[in-house]
Amino acid sequence: MTQAELKTDLVAEYAAWLTGFLPNDYYERYREYRWDIGLRRAHQRAAFEGGWLQPTWAPEHGGRSLGLAEAMEIRLEAAMRSAPKLPNVAGPGVAAPGIRQFGTAAQIDRLLIPLLRGDEWWALGMSEPEAGSDFAGLRTRAVRDGDVFRVKGRKIWTTQAHQSRWCTLYARTDPDAPKHRGISCLILDLESPGVAIEPIRMASISDETFCEVILDDVEIPADSLLGPANGGWQVAMSSLNHERQMIWIMNWVEIQRGLSSVRDSQATHDDYASGEVFAELGSLLADAQALRATGYRALNNELAGRPSPEADILKLLGSQTLQRVWELSAAAAGPRSIDDTDLLFERQDALAATIYGGTSEIQRNIIAERLLGLPKG
Amino acid sequence: MDVGLNSGQLALRDSVRDVLRAECPPATARQAMTDPDRWRTVWKTVVDLGWSDLAVPTADGDSSFGRMDLTVVLEECGAALAPVPLLSSVGLAAGLLRLAGPAVDDVLAEIGSGVVAALAVHPPGHRLPGVPMTLQDGRVHGRAVAVPGLPRAELVVTLASSADGPVAAVVRVGDGVTVHEAECTDPAQPVADVEVDAQAIAIAPVDLESALATPLVAAAADLVGVAGAALDRATEYAKTRRQFGKPIGAFQGIKHALADNYVALERARGLTYAAAARLDDPATAVAAGWNAAALAKAAAAEAAVGCGRTAVQVHGALAQTWEHDMHLYLRHAWQGASTLGDSRALYHAVGRRFVGSAA
Numbered sequence: 001m002t003q004a005e006l007k008t009d010l011v012a013e014y015a016a017w018l019t020g021f022l023p024n025d026y027y028e029r030y031r032e033y034r035w036d037i038g039l040r041r042a043h044q045r046a047a048f049e050g051g052w053l054q055p056t057w058a059p060e061h062g063g064r065s066l067g068l069a070e071a072m073e074i075r076l077e078a079a080m081r082s083a084p085k086l087p088n089v090a091g092p093g094v095a096a097p098g099i100r101q102f103g104t105a106a107q108i109d110r111l112l113i114p115l116l117r118g119d120e121w122w123a124l125g126m127s128e129p130e131a132g133s134d135f136a137g138l139r140t141r142a143v144r145d146g147d148v149f150r151v152k153g154r155k156i157w158t159t160q161a162h163q164s165r166w167c168t169l170y171a172r173t174d175p176d177a178p179k180h181r182g183i184s185c186l187i188l189d190l191e192s193p194g195v196a197i198e199p200i201r202m203a204s205i206s207d208e209t210f211c212e213v214i215l216d217d218v219e220i221p222a223d224s225l226l227g228p229a230n231g232g233w234q235v236a237m238s239s240l241n242h243e244r245q246m247i248w249i250m251n252w253v254e255i256q257r258g259l260s261s262v263r264d265s266q267a268t269h270d271d272y273a274s275g276e277v278f279a280e281l282g283s284l285l286a287d288a289q290a291l292r293a294t295g296y297r298a299l300n301n302e303l304a305g306r307p308s309p310e311a312d313i314l315k316l317l318g319s320q321t322l323q324r325v326w327e328l329s330a331a332a333a334g335p336r337s338i339d340d341t342d343l344l345f346e347r348q349d350a351l352a353a354t355i356y357g358g359t360s361e362i363q364r365n366i367i368a369e370r371l372l373g374l375p376k377g
Numbered sequence: 378m379d380v381g382l383n384s385g386q387l388a389l390r391d392s393v394r395d396v397l398r399a400e401c402p403p404a405t406a407r408q409a410m411t412d413p414d415r416w417r418t419v420w421k422t423v424v425d426l427g428w429s430d431l432a433v434p435t436a437d438g439d440s441s442f443g444r445m446d447l448t449v450v451l452e453e454c455g456a457a458l459a460p461v462p463l464l465s466s467v468g469l470a471a472g473l474l475r476l477a478g479p480a481v482d483d484v485l486a487e488i489g490s491g492v493v494a495a496l497a498v499h500p501p502g503h504r505l506p507g508v509p510m511t512l513q514d515g516r517v518h519g520r521a522v523a524v525p526g527l528p529r530a531e532l533v534v535t536l537a538s539s540a541d542g543p544v545a546a547v548v549r550v551g552d553g554v555t556v557h558e559a560e561c562t563d564p565a566q567p568v569a570d571v572e573v574d575a576q577a578i579a580i581a582p583v584d585l586e587s588a589l590a591t592p593l594v595a596a597a598a599d600l601v602g603v604a605g606a607a608l609d610r611a612t613e614y615a616k617t618r619r620q621f622g623k624p625i626g627a628f629q630g631i632k633h634a635l636a637d638n639y640v641a642l643e644r645a646r647g648l649t650y651a652a653a654a655r656l657d658d659p660a661t662a663v664a665a666g667w668n669a670a671a672l673a674k675a676a677a678a679e680a681a682v683g684c685g686r687t688a689v690q691v692h693g694a695l696a697q698t699w700e701h702d703m704h705l706y707l708r709h710a711w712q713g714a715s716t717l718g719d720s721r722a723l724y725h726a727v728g729r730r731f732v733g734s735a736a
Contacts (some may be wrong), residue, residue: 204570259731266732278732285731286648286672293647300381310647313640364636365629372612372635374626 010070011077014052018083021046022272030082031342035207043084044092044118053092053116055133061100062092062116068299075246076292079253088160089208091115091122091225093246095168098185098239102227106179107187111166118377125169125188125213126236128154133362135235137181140215142171142186148219149186154212161211162199164190168239169220171339174230183232187224194218204348205341240357244315248295248359251318255288258325258346265333284328287321309371319353326350381650390449396426403702406709409460410564416460416529423454423461424491431439432471432488444591447472448598453490455602459704460565460736462493468595469717470494470534475591477581479546484547484579489599494547496533497521504559504722506589510537510546510573517546520572525571525716528558535573536585545588547579563708564680568716578590586667590656593717596698600713602675604642605686607706608610611635611688631691638684645676663700668727675723681710 021043033039047053048062053222054070057063086092096115099107114120131138140153153169161167165186174182190197196214227235259278262281293313298311326347330337337343354360368374382390409415423429431447446467452625454463455541471488473496476479488494499522500509510519517537527533528553530550548554553575561568612635615626654668655661685707689696696703714720 163515263732275729278728279721279725281731282672282726283720283727283728285668286724287644287729289651289672290644290647290667290676294643295650297381297647297650304381304384308645313643316636316639317644322513349474361629361633364633367636367639368632372608372626372639374612374615374632374635375624377627377629377632 008274010066012074014074014077015081019077027082034085035101036084037087037207040084040087041118041175044086044355048116050116054096055332056101057100060314061112063116068303072249072295072299075249076252078091079249079289080256081256082104082253086151087118088121088164090124091118091120094124094239094243095166096120098168098226098235099244101238102185102235105224106223107226111187114167114198115135121164122212123158123164123167123190123211125158125167126160126248127157127349129156132157135236135358136183138170138172138183140169140171141167142173142184142220144173144222147222149222149224151186151188151215151218151220153215155215156212158211158213159208161190161213161360162197162209164348166190168212168217168226168235170232177230181232182230183236184229185226185232185235186220187226188215188218188220189224192218206344206345206349226284245311248291248314248318251322251353252288252291252295254322254346255284255291255318255325258329259284259288259320259328261331262325265336266331277328280324280328284321284325287317287324291318312363312367316360316367317349319360320328322353323347323350379676381558382445386445386449389446390453393428393450393453393457396422397453397459398628400457401457403458403705406458406460406565406705407699407702408669416462416565419459420461420491420493422651423459423463428463428491429467429491430732431466432473432486442623443657444475444594444653445657447595450651451595451598452602452605452649455599455709458565458603458606458709460528462495462526462566464495464595464599465495466530467600468529468599469592470532471582472496472546472591473534473588474547474581476547476587477583480581481545481547484534486516487532492532493526493530494532494534495524495571496529497527497533497535497573498589498592498717499523499525504729505726506541506592508536508538508543508585512537512539512544512546512577515577515580516575517548517577517615518574520570522570523568523716524571525566525568527556527571528567532578533571533573536583536588537681541582543583543585545579545581545583546577548573548575549578551575551688555619561712562715563705563712565705566709566712568712584617584663586663589717590652590666593674594649594656595650596713596717597652597670597673597677600674600681600710601642601646601649602712603713604638604645604677604680607681607684607688607703607710608638608642609637610702610706611638611684611691614653614688615691625691634687634690638680641676641680641683645673645680648676664730668730671718671723671727674717675727677722678710678714682707685710697703 051064053062055063055066055074128138142149167190169186169188172182173184194216198212200210219284294310298308301308428450451468498506500507501522509521510517529542533548537544555572557570562571615631616624618625631653655669656666689703692703
């Protein structure tokens with residue numbers, strides 16, 4: 001059996017599993033099911049048990065020890081089949097890889113399985129009122145006091161903190177070190193005394209609600225340190241890097257949905273103005289194909305042990321394309337776009353894509369400085 | 378999906394790059410603009426090294442050149458602005474004949490040996506490539522515009538309509554083939570219009586979309602090369618040119634423009650490699666192959682023109698001079714962008730197919 005056939009068999013097995021899980025009317029009623037938290041929770045649990053949640057990981061951690069290439073096939077298949085979105089992406093997508101890479105045996109033992117099953121949700125305690133793109137400028141302080149860290153500070157834009165049990169909290173532990181080197185990552189139990197969580201109303205109907213998290217003399221046990229003391233920067237970069245490899249696939253599937261919506265609304269009216277949509281549509285089809293080709297190219301380079309600089313364009317290209325595709329969808333719908341609240345949500349949600357996980361401006365700085373070798377400003 | 382270069386192709390790329398660096402610095406293109414025979418010495422090297430053999434498709438399982446290798450070599454020639462007819466003869470003309478069967482074997486062997494051919498597929502008044510000629514009783518008749526490399530060519534490859542459907546047809550430059558040469562955007566790669574009323578030396582029925590897919594990918598590879606080289610030049614300059622007490626590349630106005638160029642370049646490169654790999658895979662459906670090739674060409678032209686324009690901006694007034702190389706890149710990019718369909722026309726065609734309407 002060739003490698004290609006093996007891959008196809010695996011994808012077919014996954015597709016059969018997913019079809020078996022989903023309700024029969026899933027695709028007809030996708031507009032409702034996409035908000036169905038019960039279904040999305042059940043899907044995560046089933047994916048964990050079936051070994052499809054983190055395909056490269058061992059079976060006890062929700063995987064089946066696949067290679068990177070096979071795992072990408074599975075993720076793309078999931079995307080193309082509009083598999084239910086994880087209800088708490090920050091958990092499996094960002095916190096779990098960090099715990100797996102940096103966690104102690106006791107931390108992994110306590111935290112990983114409930115996270116992967118979706119029984120305990122996670123928030124990422126990164127942004128602060130005065131530390132957004134300049135993450136390393138964060139001010140929340142954690143001071144070691146015997147067996148605990150005493151923590152004071154404020155986190156903001158902390159998605160789903162009000163629904164989460166845990167938070168990867170980044171705090172300054174060495175105020176005298178250069179700013180990147182004085183940060184530690186602590187695992188915070190959000191039920192601890194001194195933690196106050198205020199949800200923030202979102203501009204859209206998104207269920208990924210922001211919160212403000214106020215930490216007023218919170219005690220965190222010293223053994224809750226994730227990774228080395230003052231090594232928080234590495235933990236953050238490594239966790240986000242894992243997320244970045246999946247962001248383009250998430251963008252890609254949303255782009256596919258957007259392209260289909262353009263096609264559908266084109267079919268509903270035929271006045272001459274529709275023709276000018278085609279060129280922008282072709283350009284967006286190129287973006288979508290380029291994302292996929294570049295994702296594969298970067299993966300092949302990684303597998304061959306070569307540098308994969310092209311991976312750094314995926315976030316920037318994917319997020320910008322996503323915004324353009326929904327704008328085109330609105331144009332193609334004409335005045336019908338006004339009372340289409342699903343479309344409104346897509347447009348609003350797409351605006352976040354060029355902000356989260358490193359803004360487009362930061363991505364451009366990374367490309368210019370790291371890949372092109374231009375000097376820092 | 379296999380879309381990257383393998384280690385053999387990376388080695389091929391490096392060896393082509395090394396040869397061109399020694400034999401063909403960018404100034405060569407400037408010399409070729411005024412010296413009509415300057416291209417011949419470079420071309421001799423290209424033929425002696427066997428790059429023109431890429432014209433001849435090899436049987437499956439052969440370890441030698443496929444379309445992916447052609448892509449690699451054309452990208453490097455584009456980057457070097459090599460004033461040779463490798464793209465026009467081997468990439469475009471031979472590329473069109475690639476699937477035309479045994480009737481064109483002798484023609485492909487000729488092109489492989491270094492005889493220069495040109496591809497005439499622009500009917501007057503059309504933005505997209507098409508069928509400019511008719512075929513009757515073995516004679517090719519018609520007119521085509523903007524034929525790349527025609528002033529240097531001995532053979533003209535074209536598409537003609539016939540009673541039995543579209544054919545690829547080849548005529549020899551000579552009696553009945555009138556070349557209308559005029560000034561052009563990139564005199565290092567001269568183009569000309571052609572009028573034909575001549576006996577075909579080879580005829581083969583073709584599927585139009587399959588036939589045009591390889592030339593589109595070849596044109597894309599050349600433009601990806603130009604884009605990458607222009608970006609390299611702009612980046613190097615931005616690191617060394619100082620204003621306000623620091624390198625201009627430290628300012629985000631420059632930095633972000635070049636980062637966007639890099640995205641455009643890698644977008645185009647990914648599409649080009651993927652399209653080439655798709656064409657090398659016999660399982661690819663015809664329409665999917667054409668779409669992939671058209672998007673690659675559209676993206677590559679955008680990248681080349683975009684990188685060229687930014688490079689001029691970054692170099693400032695210097696780039697407005699004849700002696701500076703920047704106009705060479707942009708001339709090549711602009712001319713290539715208008716060959717085989719401009720980006721908007723290609724995007725439009727693919728977008729329209731996607732919607733599936735005949736509007």
